[in-house]
Amino acid sequence: MPIVDSYGLPSIWMRAIQAAEARYSKGSADASVTQLIAPAQQQELIRQHKHEIKEELVDKLWAFDGTLVHLMLELAGPGDNDIIETRVSVELEGWTVSGQIDLYSERHCTIYDVKRTSIYALKDGMKPEWEAQLNCYRYLWTRNFPDLPVEQLRLMPWYKDWEPTRGSEFDYPDIPIEARPVTMWTLEKTEDYLRSRIKLHQAARDGIVAPCTRDERWQSEDIWRVQKAGKTIRGGKCTDKKQAYRLALEKGCTVVYSAGRAVRCRGTERLKRPYCPVAAFCPQLRKELDS
Helix, strand or coil, X not given: CCEECCCCCCHHHHHHHHHXXXXXXXXXXXXXXXXXXXXXXXHHHHHHHCCCCCEEHHHHHHHHHHHHXXXXXXXXXXXXXXXXXXEEEEEECCEEEEXXXXXXXXXXXXXXXXXXXXXXXXXXXXXXXHHHHHHHHXXXXXXXCCCCCCCEEEEEEEECCCCCCCCCCCCCCCCCECCEECCCXXXXXXXXXXXXXXXXXXXXXXXXXXXXXXXXXXXXXXXXXXXXXCEEXXXXXXXXXXXXXXXXXXXXXXXXXXXXXXXXXXXXXXXXXXXXXXXXXXXXXXXXXXX
């Protein structure tokens, strides 16, 4: 996908991003684990329109954080009990699926995955897609290295917005990087998950495209605001329609409805730029906007 620079940044940033992207390869695989976990509709639209999609350089700089993590692992090199940056693959449903393991510790029989992310990304717990990713990595690893058991999975978030003075907020981490346990699935459950995702993406290749789900679209909740004189009353922001109207009846108020927003597709209210690279080509979003 072509990268454009609409803001006139020094060319070193463009060269760095292009070099980083050239380093990544899923090998001869039909799909990587991260591609399988992603929405099938999105991945098929990327495949169809990859030469038409233009990505802004400034938007790619955040992704460059992940490349820096891999460079750090390469600089560290393998230790006596560490295996780093290992690409593994399996054959399922006629497809080859690959994934790159950041770190396997023989001493702890643990797979680690390092992510540069925001503290707020984990404020409400482990993201389902990250849990799925780590379990898929375990499945691939076990199929390739049955003599190297995986007894634990650990996500290592390296927080780019950590501040030492913010410790009073929610469950704020004490340090800018930590190892969080990830729930381990059975290998049977993981294989079933992988097969179902492969079939979904294969169907998309054949023209049977499943629309993106609310979760995949990062859909915010519908809100009903109970208001008096144009202002929302205390406790009047409701995600349940019946609750809102009961409260309005009790307080002699009106109800104002705000539809949830598909943030991945349309951006936030403040920054109205989609996070999905194929939003401009998406029939699901087009239909929604037309209605």
